[in-house]
Amino acid sequence: MMKAIVLLLDSVNRHYLSAYGATGVATPNLDRLAEKSAVFTNHWSGSLPCMPARRDMLTGRLGFLERNWGPIEPFDHTLPQVLRDNGVFSHIATDHYHYFRVGGENYCQQFNTWDFIRGQELDCLVSRVNQPEKPEQIGKFMPQYALNRTMFHAEEDYSSPKTIRSALNWLEDNRESDNYLLWVEAFDPHEPFDLPESELEAYGDDYNGPPYYWPEYGRVNVPDDAIKHIRKRYAALLTMTDRWVGKLLDAMDRQGMWEDTLLIFTSDHGYMLGEHNFMAKNVMPAYNEICHIPLMVHMPGGMHAGKRIDALTQNIDVFPTLLEHFGVDASHCRNKLHGKSWLPLIRGEVSAIRDCALYGYFGKNVNVTDGEYTYFRASSRGNNSPIHLYTAMPTTIGHYYGLEHIVDPSRIEMGPFLKWTDFPVYKIPGDNVQMKDQTQSFHINGSFIQENLLFHNIDDYGQNHPIHDEEIERRMIKLLHKALEDHDSPDDQYLRLGLR
Incomplete structure (x- = not known):
């Protein structure tokens, strides 16, 4: 039996994860996954930011040398296409709304099926002719998101939890199936760092300044207490997202999927929260906080669980790793791949797959x-x-x-x-x-x-x-x-x- 799950969370700061030595941020389910996985310590982004990173993963090639943010090109032979040609079904569940706006064409449509969960950031979900005025707050204010967030009341209403729920439903509907890739992609903890205020209690947040949940890109331009607050919001959102990751892991427990399923967890990039006096990404050098990212790979049957791998790896390697897992020769891809499979590293057959x-x-x-x-x-x-x-x-x-x-x-x-x-x-x-x-x-x-x-x-x-x-x-x-x-x-x- 051949199954694979890619779990992609956007903007996960590696230095916030206890699996990489961090303290003070609760991610018990990513810790649980780390115990079942090979943990890569020298894993790096490729093309930045969001859509360039996804094109890297779905084509197995670095794209940032040729163009900026953009769609799947007509000459790209993508991972879902190659899998489909070789009898492997693929499905994506995502709330990453960039897939469905100008500049994000043809990504989800490469999969056999897809489910788009609405409401993140500037997704035009709530339609009102009269736009809301900016309230007293600091940071970004986007009228469309102000409308969208009126749909969020309980934790279950937010888009990323609904994304995980969509993936759980898909797994249940297909529990007797085999030979598939499930791509589970949640936008959180990407900004805006919006969540029920009760989630902040565990982090002792005592901020009493103007509302602040969406940093502006660039130099830090808010007071120190706002920086502390936004870091706690990020941590709380990461913890909330981790809780829903736990529900996915629970489903794997119930269905016995740890025995026959490859699971890859990673992110597209990190996020600056005041380091180097910068906020966000894009407008500063590609510091480690942005480009040194987490990677955990669970092998079927738990082989090599707990192994730490120091070899240099990148997200362009997702493509060839999945091809090898499904027994598909890389020659089936019409494009030259830049990525290399991680499986020989995990099995200990090689000590490196690239020198930089x-x-x-x-x-x-x-x-x-x-x-x-x-x-x-x-x-x-x-x-x-x-x-x-x-x-x-x-x-x-x-x-x-x-x-x-x-x-x-x-x-x-x-x-x-x-x-x-x-x-x-x-x-x-x-x-x-x-x-x-x-x-x-x-x-x-x-x-x-x-x-x-x-x-x-x-x-x-x-x-x-x-x-x-x-x-x-x-x-x-x-x-x-x-x-x-x-x-x-x-x-x-x-x-x-x-x-x-």
Whole structure:
């Protein structure tokens, strides 16, 4: 029997999990899963943020070198497609509303079936002509979410608990079935950190300032007591989400699924809660708080439970790991995979599957770690040129690349510009694009630190003290150059980064 579950929780801070040595945040069910799993200690994001990370997972390739936030491309041969072609059914239960807005096309539709739970963030669930006015509060206020949250009363009404409930129902309906992948994806603990106020009691929250549940992206701009409050809100939301993860684990207990099911738990990225004087993500360097993420893999029958694996891994490895689990040869995928299966690592057959992890946001610093050192490589030119985005689907977060967001359409070229596919794509110059969401912008701006930074990842895990060592930097540059080649980077990136 072959079954697999991918449990993806958005914005899980590894440094908040007791499975990774944290204290003070209750996650008993993720602890319970860790006891049944191989726990990976050197696991990294790839493309950032949300939708780029998901394209990585569903294609087994790093995408951030080629384009920004966007849909599944017509030349992508996705994990659900390959599984379907080889007789494996796939279903996704999710409240991640980005899948269903402009710029998130064709992700869920690759699965055999899907269930979308409504109401997160700016999902247009509650429809009112007259929009609510901003009350007295600090942080972001979004009228659409103010309407959505009127639907949330008890814990069970919130979207992520309903997502887990949807997955539980699917498991019950298919308890006699085999040969399937269930992808369970909850938006929480992504912001807004909204939950019943009673959930904060366990964290001794005594905040009495203006309501604050949705941080703004950028430098910290709220008082210290608000920072303490928002950290407690995040912790409480993580605990509430963990409680619903427990219900999924309970269902595996009832159905005896631990014996025949592979379960992968990870996140897309972390979240800054005042570290380095930043909030959120996107607009600061790709610090460890954002890019060093959790990974637990339960093997059928509990083989290698409790094993700690220090080898470098990334989320692009989800694809080939699942292919191996289902006995599907990687040659069935039409696209070259960048990822490597974790199963040989878990079984102890190999000690490493890569010599570095490459990660970042499109058009910003490109980052590489060998586990000991981390190197942030910035643009070598003040105007961040040359940078082009390559796509056959000209949409991005919340908008099309139409006349409103392209300065000069005559500068767009089309042709087989990517090294790994002959499919024609648009080649859009970066300085020809105007992004609607500036937190996603790849133009240099005052809030993003554009400089090369080198850190010792062990002695200075918090990345507070950049080091200056020309020999080590040369070695990391060489590693970065090889990683760009291995990941089919467009030539633009070498020039932009001053590497060629």
